[in-house]
Amino acid sequence: MKLGEQxxxxxxxxxxxxxxxxxxxxxxxPRANSYPQMxxxxxxxxxxxxxxxxxxxxxxxxxxxxxxxxxNVIHPAACALEMVHTYSLIHDDLPCMDDDDLRRGMxxxxxxxNEATAVLAGDALHDIAFDLLAGSGSxxxxxxxxxxxxxxxxxGGQMADVEAEGQEVSLEQIQYIHTHKxxxxxxxxxxxxxxxxxxxxxxxxxxxxxxxxxxxxxxIIDDILDVEGDQSKLGKTIGSDCKNEKATYPxxxxxxxxxxDANQLIDEAIAxxxxxxxxxxxxxxxxxxxxxxxx
Amino acid sequence: MKLGEQxxxxxxxxxxxxxxxxxxxxxxxPRANSYPQMxxxxxxxxxxxxxxxxxxxxxxxxxxxxxxxxxNVIHPAACALEMVHTYSLIHDDLPCMDDDDLRRGMxxxxxxxNEATAVLAGDALHDIAFDLLAGSGSxxxxxxxxxxxxxxxxxGGQMADVEAEGQEVSLEQIQYIHTHKxxxxxxxxxxxxxxxxxxxxxxxxxxxxxxxxxxxxxxIIDDILDVEGDQSKLGKTIGSDCKNEKATYPxxxxxxxxxxDANQLIDEAIAxxxxxxxxxxxxxxxxxxxxxxxx
Numbered sequence: 001m002k003l004g005e006q007x008x009x010x011x012x013x014x015x016x017x018x019x020x021x022x023x024x025x026x027x028x029x030p031r032a033n034s035y036p037q038m039x040x041x042x043x044x045x046x047x048x049x050x051x052x053x054x055x056x057x058x059x060x061x062x063x064x065x066x067x068x069x070x071x072n073v074i075h076p077a078a079c080a081l082e083m084v085h086t087y088s089l090i091h092d093d094l095p096c097m098d099d100d101d102l103r104r105g106m107x108x109x110x111x112x113x114n115e116a117t118a119v120l121a122g123d124a125l126h127d128i129a130f131d132l133l134a135g136s137g138s139x140x141x142x143x144x145x146x147x148x149x150x151x152x153x154x155x156g157g158q159m160a161d162v163e164a165e166g167q168e169v170s171l172e173q174i175q176y177i178h179t180h181k182x183x184x185x186x187x188x189x190x191x192x193x194x195x196x197x198x199x200x201x202x203x204x205x206x207x208x209x210x211x212x213x214x215x216x217x218x219x220i221i222d223d224i225l226d227v228e229g230d231q232s233k234l235g236k237t238i239g240s241d242c243k244n245e246k247a248t249y250p251x252x253x254x255x256x257x258x259x260x261d262a263n264q265l266i267d268e269a270i271a272x273x274x275x276x277x278x279x280x281x282x283x284x285x286x287x288x289x290x291x292x293x294x295x
Numbered sequence: 296m297k298l299g300e301q302x303x304x305x306x307x308x309x310x311x312x313x314x315x316x317x318x319x320x321x322x323x324x325p326r327a328n329s330y331p332q333m334x335x336x337x338x339x340x341x342x343x344x345x346x347x348x349x350x351x352x353x354x355x356x357x358x359x360x361x362x363x364x365x366x367n368v369i370h371p372a373a374c375a376l377e378m379v380h381t382y383s384l385i386h387d388d389l390p391c392m393d394d395d396d397l398r399r400g401m402x403x404x405x406x407x408x409n410e411a412t413a414v415l416a417g418d419a420l421h422d423i424a425f426d427l428l429a430g431s432g433s434x435x436x437x438x439x440x441x442x443x444x445x446x447x448x449x450x451g452g453q454m455a456d457v458e459a460e461g462q463e464v465s466l467e468q469i470q471y472i473h474t475h476k477x478x479x480x481x482x483x484x485x486x487x488x489x490x491x492x493x494x495x496x497x498x499x500x501x502x503x504x505x506x507x508x509x510x511x512x513x514x515i516i517d518d519i520l521d522v523e524g525d526q527s528k529l530g531k532t533i534g535s536d537c538k539n540e541k542a543t544y545p546x547x548x549x550x551x552x553x554x555x556d557a558n559q560l561i562d563e564a565i566a567x568x569x570x571x572x573x574x575x576x577x578x579x580x581x582x583x584x585x586x587x588x589x590x
Contacts, residue, residue, distance in 0.1 A: 030446055036454040039446050091418060096410035115391035116457055119414065123386060123421065124446045130425045131441035139429045142437050146426035151325055151334050151419045159331040162411055 013285055017060055021053040021078065028079050028132060042113050042121040043128075047086045049104045054218070054290065055081035055189040061282045062193025062207060073196055076132035077141060081189045083132065084149055087125035088158070088185075090118055097162065098244060133192075141192050148188035157181025164247040174252050178219040179212070186215030203276070210272045210283060217265035218290050223248040224258050230294065266291035308580055312355055316348040316373065323374050323427060337408050337416035338423075342381045344399045349513070349585065350376035350484040356577045357488025357502060368491055371427035372436060376484045378427065379444055382420035383453070383480075385413055392457065393539060428487075436487050443483035452476025459542040469547050473514040474507070481510030498571070505567045505578060512560035513585050518543040519553050525589065561586035 025047055030040040056078035063074040093100040093108040094115065100108050110118035133142050147153060157180025164173060190211035194204050226241045227250055241248045250258045266287050273283030320342055325335040351373035358369040388395040388403040389410065395403050405413035428437050442448060452475025459468060485506035489499050521536045522545055536543045545553045561582050568578030 036446060036451050036458075038458075039450065039454045043446075091414055094414060096414060117454075119386055119389060119391060120450055120454055120457075123417075124450050126418065126421055127441050127445045127450065131438055131445060134434045134437035134441060137434050139432050139434045139437065142429035142434065143426055146422050146429060150422045150426060151331060151338075155334065155415055155419050155422065156331050159334045159412075159415055162415075163331075163333075 013282055014057060014289055017057045018053045021056045021060075021082065022048070024056075024075050024079050025082060028076060028083075028128070030128075038113065038117060039120055039124060042109055042117050043124055045112060046090055046103075046109050046121065047083065047125065049106055051082070051085075051104065052293070052295075053082060054286075055085055055185060058186065058189040058211070058214075058286060059193040059196075061286060062190050063197045065276065065278055065282065066194060066197035066199045066203065068193070068197035073136045073138075074193070076135040077138075077192055077196055080129040080133040080145065081185065081192070083125045083129040084145065085185060087122045087129070088149070088154060090122040090125070092158065094118060098240075100240065136196055138196060141195050144188055144192055144195060148184045153180055153184035153188075154182075157184065161247065166245040167247070169247040169252060171252050174247050174249055175216070177247055178216055178249065182219040182222070183212060183215035186218060187211035190214075206272055206275060210269050210287075213265045213269040213272070214287055214290050217262045217269070217287075220249045220258050220262040220265070221290070221293060223250055224255065224262070225294070227255060262291060308577055309352060309584055312352045313348045316351045316355075316377065317343070319351075319370050319374050320377060323371065323378075323423070325423075333408065333412060334415055334419060337404055337412050338419055340407060341385055341398075341404050341416065342378065342420065344401055346377070346381075346399065347588070347590075348377060349581075350380055350480060353481065353484040353506070353509075353581060354488040356581060357485050358492045360571065360573055360577065361489060361492035361494045361498065363488070363492035368431045368433075369488070371430040372433075372487055372491055375424040375428040375440065376480065376487070378420045378424040379440065380480060382417045382424070383444070383449060385417040385420070387453065389413060393535075395535065431491055433491060436490050439483055439487055439490060443479040448475055448479035448483075449477075452479065456542065461540040462542070464542040464547060466547050469542050469544055470511070472542055473511055473544065477514040477517070478507060478510035481513060482506035485509075501567055501570060505564050505582075508560045508564040508567070509582055509585050512557045512564070512582075515544045515553050515557040515560070516585070516588060518545055519550065519557070520589070522550060557586060 029044050029047060032041045032044055034040060059078040059081055060074060063078075068074055089103060090109050092098055093103060094110055101111055102108065106112070108118075109121060113121075129145070130142060133145055149155065151159070157177050160173070160177045161181055164177065187208060188211070190207050191204065194207045199207065223241065226239065226248065240246075241251075249261075253261070269287040270284050273281055273287065276283070324339050324342060327336045327339055329335060354373040354376055355369060363369055384398060385404050387393055388398060389405055396406055397403065401407070403413075404416060408416075424440070425437060428440055444450065446454070452472050455468070455472045456476055459472065482503060483506070485502050486499065489502045494502065518536065521534065521543065535541075536546075544556075548556070564582040565579050568576055568582065571578070
């Protein structure tokens with residue numbers, strides 16, 4: 001599908017939010033010249049290396065769509081999600097885990113510094129996320145994040161991913177890995193935006209489904225890009241899933257079916273968002289962006 | 296100093312609280328047979344290996360001393376502190392950090408399982424701590440913990456400790472390491488008990504001082520025990536600080552001065568607690584216990 005006018009303005013909405021998130025992350029991260037400098041520099045290196053900022057943008061979009069208007073609440077909460085995402089990447093890249101050398105076109109943190117600093121910087125980002133999220137004043141939002149990234153969420157998916165290496169996996173297993181390792185945090189990003197805006201139970205349930213569908217589509221496309229993507233755009237080594245004998249969605253159902261499933265999930269997410277009857281439906285723009293991304 | 300009658304009943308108070316904390320930790324930890332089993336078993340292995348439970352006991356004692364009586368608030372909060380403490384030990388023991396083989400008389404987690412599981416189990420305990428603490432309903436308590444164990448607290452001390460290995464350190468540096476690496480979480484344990492009980496600013500300030508003094512004494516005694524202690528009681532290798540060229544308090548001021556300083560800190564902490572004019576002053580019992588412990 002060619003990008004039409006709506007998508008161009010869509011990219012512009014996303015670009016605008018991304019710039020906001022980048023500046024907020026810079027603001028909330030500890031200064032590089034404050035003690036312990038090396039740890040702060042390592043945290044900044046990883047977080048400010050770029051990225052789509054999709055999780056904070058989902059939280060901001062949801063919060064604002066449902067009438068939230070207190071930047072002091074949503075700005076730290078949105079950034080908390082990116083801090084967590086970056087922590088998970090740093091620990092994921094460690095030699096004892098995926099042992100990756102390249103991330104966003106740059107050396108991974110343990111390559112740039114050393115393993116001890118990478119472990120501690122990941123821990124520090126994990127931690128600052130809860131500091132920021134607590135700044136929203138909502139213990140419920142803190143619980144939502146902690147559960148999304150715990151052993152019944154992201155860490156469970158991460159453990160399953162490690163265990164599945166080199167194994168034959170079923171569609172059920174790969175869906176477990178994807179909905180937990182990546183999906184749970186994306187789902188929580190939407191839900192935290194909704195919780196902080198004070199949406200009702202019914203809306204929260206629909207938002208949850210929107211988050212689940214875009215989250216699974218996001219990771220299927222990640223797997224597709226590892227096969228078909230452009231290394232210079234992705235900033236990481238193509239084919240690394242295959243090399244590491246990773247469980248992937250195309251590895252189980254094939255590339256054609258993977259494309260179809262991702263497209264269907266995006267269509268379903270868009271259909272859900274239309275039920276909200278919003279004047280400016282940025283959920284459509286975000287879902288399309290996730291469905292069409294090339295990095 | 297010989298243990299008198301007050302200390303005997305003191306040990307009994309502490310023992311009673313420790314048994315309570317042990318049973319609560321067992322309750323709050325994920326079941327060993329729920330997926331991902333290996334991760335849950337690893338978490339349980341490390342947390343339930345024993346330990347003095349001094350941080351949760353400090354939180355419980357403070358909460359109850361100032362009129363707190365809701366177990367649904369303080370029980371998860373107290374256990375959060377032990378989860379964090381255990382996460383810090385697991386990551387601290389990793390090969391890229393202190394590379395320790397023995398902890399509480401048992402193989403360290405990465406020796407028992409593997410490095411990937413140890414990294415993830417540490418992350419999972421870090422995470423469940425915030426889940427539990429958020430269960431108290433207090434975003435302020437969450438912020439307190441996150442800041443205590445972040446880069447301006449525990450992780451800053453940990454980084455300084457790593458950087459100081461093999462270096463000549465000053466008294467100022469060793470005090471920075473101790474007040475941050477160990478002191479910040481002990482201080483936060485007391486403060487969180489106070490915050491959840493709703494104490495006033497003045498009392499919170501005095502509690503903070505009590506926590507700072509007992510926290511520094513705790514770590515000085517830890518260093519002393521690494522020189523003079525009984526390996527069978529400690530459950531870890533004696534002399535490992537020296538072997539690892541660790542910055543220690545006796546290494547800077549000598550053993551005699553270390554004993555004097557620890558005793559003085561304990562006396563000061565006890566004096567502060569007397570200002571609270573409590574009917575049953577368990578703060579005295581706790582401070583004496585910290586000052587006289589042999590493991």
